[in-house]
Each structure stands twice: as C-alpha cells, then as structure tokens.
Amino acid sequence: MKKLLVVIAMGIMLYACSSNSNQQQTSSTSAPESDSPTTSDYDPKRGEGKFDKVDIGDRLDVKMAAEGHSIANLKCASCHKYTDEKLVGPGWSGVTKKHEPHWIMNFITNPDPMIDKDPELQAQLELCLVRMPNQNLSDDDARKILEFMRQNDGAQ
Template sequence: MNKKPIVFLLMTSFCLAVIACGGGGPKAEATATETDAAATTTTATPSDYDPKRGEGKFNESNVTLGALDNAMATKGEAISATKCTSCHKLTEERLVGPGWKGVTTRNTPYWIMNFISNPDPMIEKDPKVQAQLELCLVRMPNQGLVDNEAREILEFMRKNDGAK
C-alpha cells in the first residue's frame, strides 16, 4: 500500500488548520495609550475569580455601551473575518469554536473583551470556558488583539445579536 497520498493529505490538513487558526495577517500596532492585555492582567486565584468580569483589565468602569456604533461594528467585522471566522460561525452552530449568536446576551461586555484579548488566564479559571473547551477540544489562541480591536469585535458581536 502506498502511504504517500495519506501522508500528503495529513500534512496538508495540518497546515490548513495552523493557517486557519493563526490569523496570519499583519498586526495592528497599539497606540501609546494602549497596553498589551497580558502585561496588565490581574492575578487572581480561582477562589476570587469573578465569572461575570473574567480575568483582565476590562471591567464595568472602562467598558461602557450605548447605541450600536456601526463604524466600530464594520471594523470589528473586518477584524473577525481575518482572525475569528475560520473557527467561529455567526450563528449558534459550532465550527472549531462555539458560534457567536447570543454571546452578548450570555456574557458581560467586559468578560467578552477580557476573553478575546487574552484568553489564556480565563481558560485556566473560568468554568464556562472550561466547559466549552471540553466540547470543542481546541484552546482559543491569543490573536494579539489591541484594546480598540477587542472593542470593535465586541461591537460587531452586538450587531450580530441585533443591538441597535
């Protein structure tokens, strides 16, 4: 039996999976006022972890929502097309990761921003994220989002959920 086609198929599948989840596009540079989410993440033990806020720098004092900002949502859609939609659908259907439909009704805005900007601490501590990991079997990679990108993706998620 010739194993070359099987090896080629496996290698091609692996390469496509790496490309699909890696983002691959150029990173937006952070402005001087923006900081890397990983550098400012607070340390918390599981006992003092707040599942409504998540782990990170975003909270109710620095994430406020008003009417849907369509300009931000459009930017968020473009970012998500590059960094998110290879693993997430806009419906409830799971692809590699869970679908996005209803995510803004199930989680606080700052929880979402903390998770998408620096997922690793929340993967370790958040019961909802751990339950999703058991279903999906793939850890969400850190896409290196800067603050404004995380906020724009949040606005796109709100638009996807019907915010006005």
C-alpha cells in the first residue's frame, strides 16, 4: 500500500512539474507581446480595468466590510491570509496602504491583463508560482471586498 502511495505521489509531482515547464515555455514564447503598445500604456498606479477612481468615503462602511469579509471567506481565503503571511497568494495585510482603491478594484475584477502587464505583479507571480484566477466578481462584490481589506488594514 505504501508503494502505491509513493508511486501516485511521484506521478502527481511529475505531472505538476511537466505542466509548469509547459507554462514557462508558453510564457517565454508570449513575452514579445509584452513589448506591445498596450503594455507601454500601462499605468502601474491605476492598473488595467474600468476603474479610474473609487470613492471610499471618509469612514469605513462596517456593513459593507462585513459583507466583503463573507465574500472573501468564500472566494479568496483558500489562497490568501488576512495577515502578511503568504499562503498560495500573498497576505492581505497592508494592501490598502500600498495600492490605490481603483488599482485594487481593477485587480480584483480584471487580474489577467494586470498580471500580464504589471512588473510588480509579475515579480509576485515568480514568488507565488500561481496566477490569481478571475473569480468573476461583480463590481459591487469587489467593492465590498475592498472595504473589508480597508477594515483589515485598520481603517475606521
């Protein structure tokens, strides 16, 4: 029985390594696209998406933050901790102090183009080794998650 488990584990590891090398080959062949005009137009402070400005108000919306916490527990907590500790993805502590609200909203709702164009996100991908999947969150749900992130960072 132990031998069977070892064989299965080795098979999984081989599969994971081979699919990772295929992904790296795909990434290296698509690298010339990063020199396209759209990449040079990318604003790392704004991100890539439809949000140019997000009005967060002067005070934390506690009800919205509670709803955001529920959504985050369902959609985000399997990969992110709410501390600075990395799980699969980076921890969330301090994210609202590091990035503007519209950047966060653009990343939550539009992660793929941002990962493809943002050097900081590409460096993060090198550390985490897993792309953030598009969770297909509504703008309203993304805004609630942003409010929870603000609460997590101590906003009142």
